[in-house]
Amino acid sequence: MTDNYKLSDYLLDVVKYMGSDDIFGVPGDYNLQLLDHITHRPDLSWKGNANELNASYMADGYAREKGFATFITTFGVGELSAINGLSGSIAEHVPVLEIVGAPTNKVQNNGSLVHHTFGDHNFDRFEKAHRALGIKSARLDSENAINQINEVAKYIYETKNPAYIILPTNLVEMEVNKSLQNDIQNLFTKDTIISDKSEKQIVSAINNSKSPVIIMGHEVDRFNVFDDIKSFASNNNIPVLDLGLGKGNIDESFDNFVGTYNGQISDEDINKYVENADTVILVGARLTDSVTGGFTQQFDESNTIVLNYDNARIYGKDVDSDYNFKNIINALSTTKLEISLNAVNGNNKEIELTPSNNTLTQSFYDNAIQNFASKNNTIVAEQGTSFFGLADKRMPKGAKFFGQPLWGSIGYAFPASLGSQIANKNRRVVLSTGEGSLQLTIQELGLAFREKLNPIMFVIENSGYTVERVIHGMTEPYNDVPKLNYGLMPQAFGAKEDEYDFIEVSTEKELLDAMATAKEETDKFVLIQVNMAVKDVPTQLAKTATAFANQNK
Structure with a gap:
């Protein structure tokens, strides 16, 4: 870095303080000077992506593991490519910052007909698109840039929502007072609100x-309040469930945890806990169709206490205005209720599998993944057969799990899993994805080998888009996808022979043998092609797909 302290240095110091050690993105002429400030720093690492959409997905996965992520695009073409991924982050409440390198303020003020625009003198249409999606944005200017950066940083820290900064190229090298660097930590101190x-x-x-x-x-993870909920539940013998949106960010092995809830399509023993409850306490939850069995939850606001980060309601009525989510949950952690409940003993037994040479089924595969997961794994499940097959499986203590059941953008899981792996290389990511979804973002195999990542990737090969087949068009050609030769992919994307292992499985025994091999090969990227029948569908997916189909009528 130069001896002089620049605006870009301050912005990157804020990003570093918030938790981004790695920054994703794609270079473009409007952001190249900013990228110099990243690559010349010893404390930040540039992770260049194959495209901007993948960068936004990867940042989302990174943030779910580390609590915050940053990616950089160029103006117009880059940010529009990434806007789908950033929208997923706002839908599922993931704290990601996008920094957009933009033409100079002079060029914009003059309305010059420069590239990456519509040639109509209009430079604010892309910012308006982000604002219309509810993404907080700031277009930096020379007089207010420091305050604008601080405001965005505080917003992300306090709300755990994504945001978007436009950095004109003429401001990248603008000198600012280096003493500002010492004030960064003060941005993230928040007065404690007493919510008596x-x-x-x-x-x-x-x-x-x-x-x-x-x-x-999911907000339980974003605001890191699970330990408080665990304490409150244990102190008062209250049964605890999670939703697929937010699953795996908590310890599913503790006694009071009784399972993952998905409306009436949940297993009968899980449904009983909800059916027999006179009060359902929803903590940081969003009741979407894909995690409530198509809105078949067995409760309504008349018997629900809602505790979310931005609001609280008791049986349909708002609580008093002094409410603060984290403070309330923290206070509940030491609360001993007057009611007396029997001790909860959640079922946490491993499923026994007796492998044979029978053709592999989705049910056997899902149970095998549950048994395979260990305390240092993060299971990432692509929307579709992977997510719906695995969302109700119990994760062992220490293991994590995530998918994208609300936004549901196929192709998300592969780059998100790599982002998670980069965020914490001490955990080993296990990805389960369908071949149709993978084809959207498979370009990031190159990054995986360049960064020497060693995840385990299961690719379900069942000849197409299974969710869509079940919803409509079981045999229609639009639900077919090209068949790829996955065994050739690693070397095609730059892997050396000793950096990966490819295994193809079609039977139960072959799957378990491949899993055993993958556990041993910790120094390799292990890619396992899992062949299954076209119409083999997880039970919960079949039921959910029916609900989706009915919604579309």
Whole structure:
């Protein structure tokens, strides 16, 4: 770095402080000077992607593991390519910052007909597109740039939502006072709000119940409050479930955890906990169609206490205005209720598998993945057969799990899994994806080998888009995909022979043997092609697909 302290240095210091050690993206002429400031720093690493969409997916996966991520695109063509991924981050509440390198303020103010625009003198249409999607944005200017950066950083820290900064090239080298560097930590101190009145309202409502149950969602992870919920549940013998949106970010091995809830299509023993509850305490949850069995949850606002980061409701009525999500959950962690409940003993037994030479089925595969997962694994499941087959499987203590059930953008899981692996190389990512989804983002195999990543990737080869087949058009050609030769892919994307292993399996025994090999080959990228029948569908996917089909009528 130069001796002088520049605006770009300050922006990158903020990004570094917030947790991004690695920055994703694609170079373009409007961001190249900023990239120099990354590559010349010893404390940041540039991870260049094959395209901007993949960069946004990868940043999302990184943020789910590390708590924050950053990616950089160029103006217009780059940011529009990435906007789908950033939209997924806002839909599923993932703290990601996109920095867009843009033409100079002079060029924009003059309305010059430069490249990466529509040639109509209009430079704010792309920012308006992001604002219309609810993504906080800031177009930096010379007079207010520091305050603009600080405002965006505080917004991401406090809300855990994504944001978007436009950095005109003329500001990259603008000198700023280096003493600002010492003030960065002060951006992220937040006054503690005492929520006495709200706490009393909520505790009183729970005390008036006889059989409460807790259902957790994705905000439990984003705001890191699981330990508080675990303590509250254990102190008061309250059963705990999670939703597919948010699953695996908590310890599913503790006694009070009884399973993953998916509306009426959940297993009968899980449904009983919800059916028998007179009060459902929803913590950081969003009740979407794909995680409630198509809106078949067995409760409504009349018996629900909702605790989300931005609002709280008790049986349909808002709580008092002093409510603060993290403070309330923290206060509940030491709360001993007046009600007396029997101890909960959640079923946490490993499924026994007796492999044979029988053709591999989706059911056997899903159970095998559950048994395969270990405490240092992050299981990433692509939307479709992988997610719906694995979402109800119990994860062992220490293991993590995520997918994208709300936004549901196919192709997301592969780059997101690599982002997660880059964020924490001490954990080994296990990806389960369909061949149709993988074809959208397979270009990032090159990055995986360049960065010497060693995940385990299961590719389900069942000749097409299974979710869509079940919803409509089981045998229609639009649900078919080209068959790829996955054994040739690693070397085609730059892998050396000793850097990967490719295994193709079609039977139960072959699958378990491949899993055993993968566990031993910790220094390799292990790619396992899993062959299954076209119409072999996980039970929960079949039921959910029917609900989706009915919604579209």
